[in-house]
Amino acid sequence: MCAAVYIVSTVTGYVLTSALLLKCPTLLHWRKRERFLSRHISHRGGAAENLENTMTAFKHAVDIGTDMLELDCHLTKDEQVVVSHDANLKRVCGVDAKISDLAYHEYIGRVLIAVQHIGEPVILWVSSNHTGNYHQVQE
Structure with missing residues (x-):
């Protein structure tokens, strides 16, 4: 029972964290500022x-x-x-x-x-x- 609760809580935490970071990636990575824009x-x-x-x-x-x-x-x-x-x-x-x-x-x-x-x-x-x-x- 204790192992099952641990596994369920770990998987749930992983899924929620993944969903949050997928929606808000700037929580971990800042947007890259382009210093040089090349069109051709x-x-x-x-x-x-x-x-x-x-x-x-x-x-x-x-x-x-x-x-x-x-x-x-x-x-x-x-x-x-x-x-x-x-x-x-x-x-x-x-x-x-x-x-x-x-x-x-x-x-x-x-x-x-x-x-x-x-x-x-x-x-x-x-x-x-x-x-x-x-x-x-x-x-």
Whole structure:
């Protein structure tokens, strides 16, 4: 009898507390104040309008008034930072190789082959000396 009363009171307390917190979540968590409101984010520099991760795409996105540019970074085997949406070069370059398995000079060779076919720099890379400078892979 005593155990049954304990179980019923515990379950009842749990249900009532859950219902209260569901209706009033700010009892535990304060509302988040947004300091930056972004209405337009250009994924991969606006990949639907230009070739992804190119300076042309990023400049176009800024020109049309985007609030934020999004890009993905990966490290090569020799710890060079490169910008590429995929961790694998298959979709962009047609070569089934992971960026993390290639040294930077091997990576550049694979990307240059793709650049020759497309005619525009495909992937933007950032130097590993963290200066914030960017360079484009070109033919």
